[in-house]
Amino acid sequence: MIAALRLWAGLARRQGGDRLTTGLAVLAFTAVTWALLTTLGGVHAFVERARAEAEGFDELIYVVLSLTAAALILVPLVTLGGAAARLAVARRNARMAALRLAGATTGQVSAMAVAEALTQAVAGALLGAVLHGATLPLVALLPFQGRTFDVAELWVGGWAAIALPAVPLVALVSALAALRRVAISPLGVARRLPPKRLSWTRLVPLVAVGGVFAAAAGGMFQVELVFLLAILLVTLAGAMWVFTLVGPWLVSVIGRVAVRRAHSVPTLLAARRLVDDPKAAWRSVGGVALIAFVAGVLSVSPAMSATAEEADRYLGIDIATGTAVTLVIAALLAAVSTGVTQAGRALDSATEYRALHLAGTEVGTLHAARMRETALPLVVCVGGASVTSLLMITPYLDSLAQEPIGLVLFAGSVVVGCALVLAGTAASRRMVDRAARSLA
Structure with a gap:
């Protein structure tokens, strides 16, 4: 040793x-x-x-x-x-x-x-x-x-x-x-x-957590307000943890569907890589998907701040401030995670890029495949995270309609997050070029 x-x-x-x-x-x-x-x-x-x-x-x-x-x-x-x-x-x-x-x-x-x-x-x-x-x-x-x-x-x-x-x-x-x-x-x-095939049973914990949250939001738990708040917030945090289990399975499904429907070489290459290692593909987009989930859940906080009673005014304002701070920290982590993951995947796939280029694949085709390998799971996973978060705050949609600034915050977080992922993919183009042409 x-x-x-x-x-x-x-x-x-x-x-x-x-x-x-x-x-x-x-x-x-x-x-x-x-x-x-x-x-x-x-x-x-x-x-x-x-x-x-x-x-x-x-x-x-x-x-x-x-x-x-x-x-x-x-x-x-x-x-x-x-x-x-x-x-x-x-x-x-x-x-x-x-x-x-x-x-x-x-x-x-x-x-x-x-x-x-x-x-x-x-x-x-x-x-x-x-x-x-x-x-x-x-x-x-x-x-x-x-x-x-x-x-x-x-x-x-x-x-x-x-x-x-x-x-x-x-x-x-x-x-x-x-x-x-x-x-x-x-x-x-x-x-x-070879990676193990992921099972649909990964969906079960998400459904269970969603059920607990819906029961708590509907008033089925007869407990003190502070404990009810704790139940609601803990289930939200638990749903975020569970979403990391569902994400890779969802990516594998996307890959299998894309393989069957691919009509071009870049799409086929991207789909095969998604099927081969869905967990790695999820790590490329998972940070932004989690940002979308957090932003969707916290989109009701401005409404809570606006409708708070005068005695609780500080609480409402502080919830809005805490929401902004949480999103900023999560966005910084997602930005760093995107850059690290995309660079790591480019280095990790260097041998494949060299082999494909020596076999006659154009470098432009490799770049197009990488972008689609990122864009396909990005759209589906971010969309799934957004829908899941909005479903979990369904009991508070009336408050959200009265103060739509939360939706603006949510949409802005999703757009910026997706742009970060795509920019991270584009930033590692030189690494792919060097890997592909190193033995050509």
């Missing part, structure tokens, strides 16, 4: 070609850590205010709302962390195959891959912690409950002891999961295990 780590350290100093992937991974982990600490800082502030005021009800609502916002942001956080750990799997596999030919064991090359992911995660976590400390004065300017925060309120303190190790832990789990899908033979051949 020690010999493997020494070899990895020596190779890391000489792998100049991996600087791009390393930089993207560290950037992703930095964004994850900053968002995690900032979100926990907000929760900590409301918990401390609730303890200080000791009035109970209003303060408890703020704690529940902050925990829900944290739950909504946690899904994009885990998704981005996993994408960063899986970045450039193909290049890492090629290096592991070469080491196997040189006599290294499977355990040794696996240890090197895990060490690489953990090093990037630790570096990103430290940078994210520094960035969090630097932005605390700016975050403290946000007004809640009629006053701004003190920096001391937003300081996570001992919570950082749990939050910071969580980032390398996500990297470790994702790296081990990626290694399970690849076998390196003693002849130095990297063999990808």
Whole structure:
């Protein structure tokens, strides 16, 4: 093990070609850590205010709302962390195959891959912690409950002891999961295990969560208001988690339908890649789909702010402010996730691009296939997330009709998110060009 780590350290100093992937991974982990600490800082502030005021009800609502916002942001956080750990799997596999030919064991090359992911995660976590400390004065300017925060309120303190190790832990789990899908033979051949076909049973949890939310919204639970609010918000957060299970299955269905109806080479190539690895395709569009879900659910918050009683005016305004902050953080995570995932897929598919180009496929056809590979699941998944979120807020459509600014916020979030994904795909065109022409 020690010999493997020494070899990895020596190779890391000489792998100049991996600087791009390393930089993207560290950037992703930095964004994850900053968002995690900032979100926990907000929760900590409301918990401390609730303890200080000791009035109970209003303060408890703020704690529940902050925990829900944290739950909504946690899904994009885990998704981005996993994408960063899986970045450039193909290049890492090629290096592991070469080491196997040189006599290294499977355990040794696996240890090197895990060490690489953990090093990037630790570096990103430290940078994210520094960035969090630097932005605390700016975050403290946000007004809640009629006053701004003190920096001391937003300081996570001992919570950082749990939050910071969580980032390398996500990297470790994702790296081990990626290694399970690849076998390196003693002849130095990297063999990808075929992905399992996803089942429609992934829809069951979403239906169950939707049923609980509808029952709570319809007043079927005879509980105190604060507990009813907690049930509603927890089921919303749960629906977001469950949507990450449904998304890959939906992408696989899209791919199979597109394969049967493809009338052009780019569409056929895109559809086959969607069928081959729907989880990877979902990671490319999942961040924006989750943004659409969050924006749809929170589109009623301006109406809640406008219709609030004077005594609860601060609560209504704070809900609108919290909605904006949650969307901004989620949008930043989606933007970073899009760039990292698209770059990773371009690097991961470099061998395929070279083989297709050498077989006679034009580079323009490869670019068209990549755009369709992104656009097909993007339209369906974002549309599905939007419809799901709007269905979940059906009991509040009357309030939404009275204050349609929420719909404008929702539509703007969807348009900007889709533009980010398509821009991320277009930005990696040079990587595809280099991969396709490197052996031509």
